[in-house]
Amino acid sequence: MSDLMVKLKGDQDYKKVLNLDNDTALFPSYDITYTTEYDPKYILEEEEYFTLTHFSQKPYFIDILEREFSDVEYNTLTEINESKIEYIFWIDKLKYYFQRVTPSQIVERKIISLKRNKLIQDGPSLVIKDEADAFYNRESDTLYFRNLNAIKSIFPGIDFLFREATKEEVEDFLGQDFIKLDSDYGVDSVKTYNRKRIGLVSDLLYQMDKDQLDSTLDYVRKYCEDLKFDTEEQKFILESEGDLKSLVFGIDQRFYTTEVSGEKRLANSVTKIV
Template sequence: MNYLVASTKGREGKIYRVLSGKVFELPEDLDNPKTYNSDYKLEDDEWFYIPDFSNEDYCIEFLKREFISTDYDQMGTIDIKNLLFLCSYQEGVYYFQKITPSLIVNKKWFKIGEPVIENQSPIIVINEIPDAIYEESEDTLYFKNISSLTSIFKGIIELYKEATQKETEEFLKSDFIELEDGYDALQVKTANRKRIALAMETIRGFSTREKSTIYSYIKDYCSEKLSFDEEESKFNIKNEDELKHLLWGIEQRYYTTPVGNEKMVANSVSKV
């Protein structure tokens, strides 16, 4: 059978059964995939791929064991903000969709044929095309945008290129950044250059409203790590650590545990 499951965030993240049924269709354009190259721009009908995926360090345990629906509890009442991704298992193929704020809709709605106004629960939008597809028989992961996968497959960012010196300088000149204490692009190390390359791609996809939401989110979680000039609407950055926290914020890697109400950062699992 086909099942949709959902994973929650955090070190104690758990996978739950959501419903049975088919959610996605297998794309017809997976027959000519491209080896992942961060400098290559895909055509509309192209996908990147990673072969022998189960042997990669960033392959999650969920994909390394046989899918048995009864291994997962039925999802009950869960804070929707605590969900990390959806995965539809369909006859040996896994379809992943990352949960982002833009996919959570809090509006009144009704179903055609059943005109009853609903407004009690938020809605999760299912995209037509998944963020990633894993074919178990071929042990191959297909995807279009690696920035959508970094919170699902921890460590896959290592595939991402480093930002060049010019790109690093351009990013640090962003209208939401103010450099201080002589800190400049020459001092940015490899880890942050990779994060910058990823963040530049991520933030390009944000609308003006979404950027404003992200900046507020970063301020809320990083008030003790980053100073923010309210008058100039800029984050003050004077070292590698502050830049790292800003970049983590752009990737929305901060969250609050439902038990204990602790602020955490995904991937390194350290307190903020």
């Protein structure tokens, strides 16, 4: 037997929804042939999964994963207020499959079961995805997932892995000596993705000595020809979100020239080669 559990909003405890026999799989087994440890700079290929190894040691590890699961410790929930469901998870031995629940997954329509030739109209019903949002293998202590945003309500604090820079950090970044802001562009103009990009490169920027910074700024000028530069003040002029994105990608050295064709390119996804 395996168990389907639910976590309700505002409730610290978990509730049991139903038991499944051994032949019933709520989610398909993960094909984890291709994995990479989570890196916010990397974009997954179609068959890949991000991993977080030694997951039990992370601050966003949740308590129900700490010990071997026993369904006798949990009450069965017989009537569920669909608006209060935060997420569900299916436990199959040492494997845990998580699905975030959103309003779009609650179906109020009448449904005809084609296998039972029966009209089912006592909804609402919850749609189970073709693939879980996250899969935790307790034996290997590894979490697998594709989309960090989809699991941040399941593992509180995990979104810190790709956090937005704070307003103070954005102000500090835009206040660098090599940046000049257009009068219509400022801290309040910076949107979510650029705030996240600033969060990624801030540490890198502050670790540079003067020679490294000068070389990096020369590199930005070489590749970002559309980015205005005040030669008298030796400052990049930022007028838009696109300008900021180019500058941040330049500091992160995302631009390169191909060896054979000499074509200039931008790497939207990067990973270190060990």
